Amino acid sequence: MRPPAAHPGAAAPGTRPRLHAPAPGWSIDADVVVVGSGVAGLTAALRCEAAGLTTVVVTKARLDDGSTRWAQGGIAAALGEGDTPAQHLDDTLVAGAGLCDEEAVRILVTEGPDAVRRLIATGARFDASTDGDLELTREGGHHRRRIAHAGGDATGAEISRALVEAVRARGLRTVENALVLDLLTDAEGRTAGVTLHVMGEGQHDGVGAVHAPAVVLATGGMGQVFSATTNPAVSTGDGVALALRAGAEVGDLEFVQFHPTVLFLGADAEGQQPLVSEAVRGEGAHLVDADGVRFMLGQHELAELAPRDIVAKGIMRRMRETDTEHMYLDARHFGAEMWERRFPTILAACRAHGIDPVTEPVPVAPAAHYASGGVRTDSHGRTTVPGLYACGEVACTGVHGANRLASNSLLEGLVYAERIAADIVRTGLHARVPQPLPTSQRPAHPLLPPEARFAVQRIMTRGAGVLRSEASLAEAADRLHRLHADARDALDENGKTAEPGVDTWEATNLLCVARVLVAAARQREETRGCHWREDRPERDDTAWRRHIVVRLNPDRSLAVRTTDTTDFPPTLPQAQEQ
Numbered sequence: 001m002r003p004p005a006a007h008p009g010a011a012a013p014g015t016r017p018r019l020h021a022p023a024p025g026w027s028i029d030a031d032v033v034v035v036g037s038g039v040a041g042l043t044a045a046l047r048c049e050a051a052g053l054t055t056v057v058v059t060k061a062r063l064d065d066g067s068t069r070w071a072q073g074g075i076a077a078a079l080g081e082g083d084t085p086a087q088h089l090d091d092t093l094v095a096g097a098g099l100c101d102e103e104a105v106r107i108l109v110t111e112g113p114d115a116v117r118r119l120i121a122t123g124a125r126f127d128a129s130t131d132g133d134l135e136l137t138r139e140g141g142h143h144r145r146r147i148a149h150a151g152g153d154a155t156g157a158e159i160s161r162a163l164v165e166a167v168r169a170r171g172l173r174t175v176e177n178a179l180v181l182d183l184l185t186d187a188e189g190r191t192a193g194v195t196l197h198v199m200g201e202g203q204h205d206g207v208g209a210v211h212a213p214a215v216v217l218a219t220g221g222m223g224q225v226f227s228a229t230t231n232p233a234v235s236t237g238d239g240v241a242l243a244l245r246a247g248a249e250v251g252d253l254e255f256v257q258f259h260p261t262v263l264f265l266g267a268d269a270e271g272q273q274p275l276v277s278e279a280v281r282g283e284g285a286h287l288v289d290a291d292g293v294r295f296m297l298g299q300h301e302l303a304e305l306a307p308r309d310i311v312a313k314g315i316m317r318r319m320r321e322t323d324t325e326h327m328y329l330d331a332r333h334f335g336a337e338m339w340e341r342r343f344p345t346i347l348a349a350c351r352a353h354g355i356d357p358v359t360e361p362v363p364v365a366p367a368a369h370y371a372s373g374g375v376r377t378d379s380h381g382r383t384t385v386p387g388l389y390a391c392g393e394v395a396c397t398g399v400h401g402a403n404r405l406a407s408n409s410l411l412e413g414l415v416y417a418e419r420i421a422a423d424i425v426r427t428g429l430h431a432r433v434p435q436p437l438p439t440s441q442r443p444a445h446p447l448l449p450p451e452a453r454f455a456v457q458r459i460m461t462r463g464a465g466v467l468r469s470e471a472s473l474a475e476a477a478d479r480l481h482r483l484h485a486d487a488r489d490a491l492d493e494n495g496k497t498a499e500p501g502v503d504t505w506e507a508t509n510l511l512c513v514a515r516v517l518v519a520a521a522r523q524r525e526e527t528r529g530c531h532w533r534e535d536r537p538e539r540d541d542t543a544w545r546r547h548i549v550v551r552l553n554p555d556r557s558l559a560v561r562t563t564d565t566t567d568f569p570p571t572l573p574q575a576q577e578q
Contacts, residue, residue: 015554017245018182019508020444021500024195024209028173030056031430033194033212035180035239038068039156040392040413041218042163046122047421048216049172053430056210057167057174058196060219060234064160067220067235067393068410071156072277072345073139074149075119075414076407077112080136083144085109092408095141095307096401097529098545099252099566104398107379108408108415115414116148124162126150138282139406141307147407153277153343159410175210179502180219180238183246183388184209184436191215191387192434194242199502213432214424217243217375217383217390218417222513224453224506226368227461230259230275236506237513239394243375244512244552245445249384251396251549251568252373253513254520257404257530258466259369260311261287263362264326265353270457273367274349276329278406281305283342285331288361289318292330309403309530312366316466319365328361366466370409372400372530373520376549376568381420384571387429391416398568402529445556446487448511450503455483456510464518469535473522480515488556512552519560520548 034045037059048055059066078088088109093100120126126148127135136145150158167174177199184192193211219239223231240250261281263274281287281304286294295318300306306314315327331339336358339347343357350357375383375390377397383390391397392413399412424430463476487508490496498504526540527533547563563569 016247016442017445017554017556018439018442019245019505020447020497021181021195021197021505022207023439024207026208028056028208028210030054030210030212032056032214032216032424033058033210034216034218035194036066036218036220036392036394037063037164038066038218038220038392038413039159039163039410040417041216042167043414043417044216044218044391044420045172046163046166046170047418048424049170051421051425053424055172056212057172058178058180058194058210059174059176060179060238062176063164063167063174065232065234066160067231068156069160070230070232070275071159071410072153072275073279073407074137074147074155075116075159075410076142076146076405077116077148077411078109078146079113079116079134079148080145083146085112087144088112088146091142092399092405095403095405097309097403097539098401098541099529099547100401101398101568104379108399108412111415112411115411115418119159119162119414122162122166124150124159126158127152137279138305139278140281140302140305140311141405147279147282149279151344152341153279153345156410179505180242181207181505182439183215183242183385184211184434184439185246186435187437189247189386191385192436195439197502197505209436211434211436213387213434214429215388216420217388217394218392218413219394221371221393222510223368225456225460225510225514225517226465227270227457228262228273229368230262230273231368232272236509238506238509239390240374241509241512243383243385243388243390244516246385246388247551248388249376249549249551250374250516251376251547252402253371253517253550254524254531254548255372255400255402255529256368256517257308257370257372258312258366260308260315260366261329261364262367263350263353264365267325274353276346276362276364277343278308280329280331280343280346283334285329285334287311287315288328288330289322290324290328307403308406309532312466312530313532315366326363326365329364330361331357332359332361370404372402372404376571378571379419380423381416382423382571386572389420391420402531444497445508446490447498447500447504448483448487448507449498450507452483453503453507453510456480456507456514460514460517464521466532468521468531468533470522471535473518477518477522480511480518483511484515484556516550516558519558520550523548523560523562
């Protein structure tokens with residue numbers, strides 16, 4: 001294979017910024033390094049290992065501590081009687097509000113059922129009816145029962161358990177408690193591995209490197225960029241920030257899905273909040289206000305089961321109308337037996353906070369949940385940097401468009417992880433021996449102090465949350481720029497920056513993704529999907545049925561552009577068949 005041509009506008013490899021960090025003190029060689037241990041990362045790793053590739057899994061916490069384990073509802077696929085991939089495709093396109101890549105969705109819904117069957121063969125145990133068939137439920141935006149679940153409302157935990165057990169049984173090399181820092185590249189700008197920092201004791205400690213010609217980013221989301229989120233503490237946008245520093249493009253980052261029904265713990269609650277799965281509404285729970293009125297009736301044909309952006313907006317409108325901080329989810333009619341059998345995790349979480357769903361409505365409000373956009377990829381998971389792949393929530397495959405359809409996320413991670421592994425094997429990418437440039441040849445990115453994390457979260461919650469406007473976004477952009485400029489000026493003028501460490505690296509990554517999200521949200525002057533502009537309340541297909549693509553320039557400024565059509569341009573010449 002010929003080396004790919006440079007991406008238009010790409011900077012020389014030595015000019016790309018990197019996080020300020022010590023030089024790697026140790027290294028591992030591999031064919032593939034997978035960063036992340038959710039459904040996407042572990043699936044990609046298992047498929048690569050099965051093909052005979054030396055594969056290393058790097059994960060920020062323990063193997064089972066990623067976002068997958070928190071997924072309650074289930075995994076969507078056309079597995080039920082009378083359901084078809086075409087029907088699943090239609091529901092996905094409607095939810096995506098005109099911005100889905102139809103071919104990407106077709107791949108998802110067509111390959112999805114067999115991918116789920118392979119997951120079951122790997123050891124995942126889904127709930128079944130008395131006759132042994134999968135027990136399927138409905139969620140928002142689905143016209144069919146096609147959500148397979150496990151342990152009632154513990155689907156992610158079961159998938160994580162099965163994949164972690166498979167990884168350990170196959171003896172895959174893993175590096176846990178490791179924060180990935182930056183992409184290593186060679187003199188031609190091709191991927192050559194990653195640098196990482198291992199926290200705590202173990203075979204490796206401190207900053208090191210994994211040298212590999214193929215890197216798969218499966219780092220999950222960036223929900224921690226907001227004050228209240230369903231995402232775990234590790235979801236600080238590390239993969240998106242790494243890709244941006246490496247010169248990769250990100251797409252559709254303005255489309256952050258706020259889950260409509262998150263347990264309301266108070267207006268000042270921060271950090272990870274308990275999710276009340278959409279499957280609760282799928283089984284017949286009602287959204288009501290303080291007077292018991294079902295306010296979603298008449299707003300959409302599916303009422304409480306409308307796509308998430310519509311339900312979130314319905315809740316926010318009713319909160320404004322009634323001058324309250326939350327609404328209620330009423331499922332008292334389920335009875336104790338159904339709550340205990342079908343939703344034991346949610347029941348326990350509610351009771352831990354003094355609320356008993358069996359006898360009282362549950363207070364709920366929207367909170368940051370899922371990034372529909374991310375690192376831009378093609379249908380094989382290839383990004384705009386040769387040798388760098390992305391799958392799962394960190395990626396923008398085009399499947400979700402402006403608003404993810406419920407329970408498509410686990411399926412997307414599964415399907416596209418398998419496609420990445422197949423592509424690495426098919427192209428022979430793993431056979432190249434990487435020659436990484438020394439990290440010292442790249443300029444250091446200034447670090448923010450640890451307390452800046454909370455400043456970023458409050459700026460984003462106030463200015464770029466569920467409700468946005470030019471005024472709120474402009475204020476957010478200005479305050480984020482000041483944080484960025486203060487850190488930049490300190491480094492440029494006297495070489496000083498915050499002390500390298502996990503807290504400062506995470507805060508710096510959060511600022512990076514926050515700046516991109518706000519820039520994209522300001523660019524999109526309309527309301528579409530989960531992007532709700534109060535000052536531009538209408539959807540404008542003529543001007544804005546387009547994607548917004550952002551790249552980080554070598555000087556750390558942002559290059560923002562809008563695509564000419566609804567189609568994403570090709571990622572790289574590398575992405576063409578060779």
